[in-house]
Amino acid sequence: MNKINQSNKASKQTIRLVINQATLVVFCKRPKLNQGKQRLAEGSNAQCALKIAHALLACAIEDANNWQGPVVIACSSESDIQWAHSLVSNAHVITQLPLGQLGNLGDRLNYVDNQLRAQGHEQLVFIGTDAPILNHQYFEATISALQSNDVALHHADDGGVIIMANKVAWPVLTHLPWSTNELSQSLSQQCRQNKLSVKYCLPGYDIDYVSDLKKLFIDLQSDTRPARKALLHTINDLFSLAKVSFHE
Numbered sequence: 412m413n414k415i416n417q418s419n420k421a422s423k424q425t426i427r428l429v430i431n432q433a434t435l436v437v438f439c440k441r442p443k444l445n446q447g448k449q450r451l452a453e454g455s456n457a458q459c460a461l462k463i464a465h466a467l468l469a470c471a472i473e474d475a476n477n478w479q480g481p482v483v484i485a486c487s488s489e490s491d492i493q494w495a496h497s498l499v500s501n502a503h504v505i506t507q508l509p510l511g512q513l514g515n516l517g518d519r520l521n522y523v524d525n526q527l528r529a530q531g532h533e534q535l536v537f538i539g540t541d542a543p544i545l546n547h548q549y550f551e552a553t554i555s556a557l558q559s560n561d562v563a564l565h566h567a568d569d570g571g572v573i574i575m576a577n578k579v580a581w582p583v584l585t586h587l588p589w590s591t592n593e594l595s596q597s598l599s600q601q602c603r604q605n606k607l608s609v610k611y612c613l614p615g616y617d618i619d620y621v622s623d624l625k626k627l628f629i630d631l632q633s634d635t636r637p638a639r640k641a642l643l644h645t646i647n648d649l650f651s652l653a654k655v656s657f658h659e
Contacts, residue, residue, distance in 0.1 A: 473638035517584030
């Protein structure tokens with residue numbers, strides 16, 4: 412039993428060590444009125460959606476500030492570089508595409524991935540700003556999976572992914588069905604067709620609709636992280652969820 416405990420302890424120490432070497436890449440867009448999170452606005456209004464977008468961004472920045480290794484902020488626009496620098500001290504900031512170039516999320520991921528690998532980054536952990544359910548368990552599972560696999564994915568309830576991580580370059584992602592319920596499966600298939608090994612880790616969900624906020628309000632009740640607590644306060648202020656039953 413002691414040997415097993417020592418082995419588990421050593422494994423956890425190894426994972427923490429590798430986390431120090433892995434790079435967290437936060438894909439983000441500066442929250443603006445009537446831009447982004449518009450499906451939330453459908454169930455509320457544009458002002459509510461903007462307040463939630465700011466609170467969600469704060470959660471992703473909280474994850475970045477708690478990350479033990481290098482952090483990269485990948486902002487969506489050249490005009491937001493100065494803003495992106497203000498989000499996390501000592502983070503490297505990069506735009507998701509070269510100035511003047513257009514492309515979908517797949518193009519953006521390929522560009523950022525290639526730029527960071529050219530700079531010497533190896534293990535890359537990509538997250539967005541709409542999955543505040545993420546915590547150290549998700550990140551440790553990601554790093555653990557990358558020890559013996561090329562790609563680690565965390566499936567989202569809506570068919571997307573909440574973490575996509577890789578230790579070799581992504582294959583071409585341009586033609587994947589982004590923002591559909593087929594994304595996770597298609598991403599995995601594209602990787603495997605390019606001879607990359609894929610490991611699925613912990614499932615989760617991101618925030619697209621008011622119903623997602625109601626679920627999150629329950630799931631994060633015991634979370635003590637400041638940005639998560641602030642998010643719950645914002646949700647409750649906007650949607651009066653304090654009396655939501657745990658059995659609904």
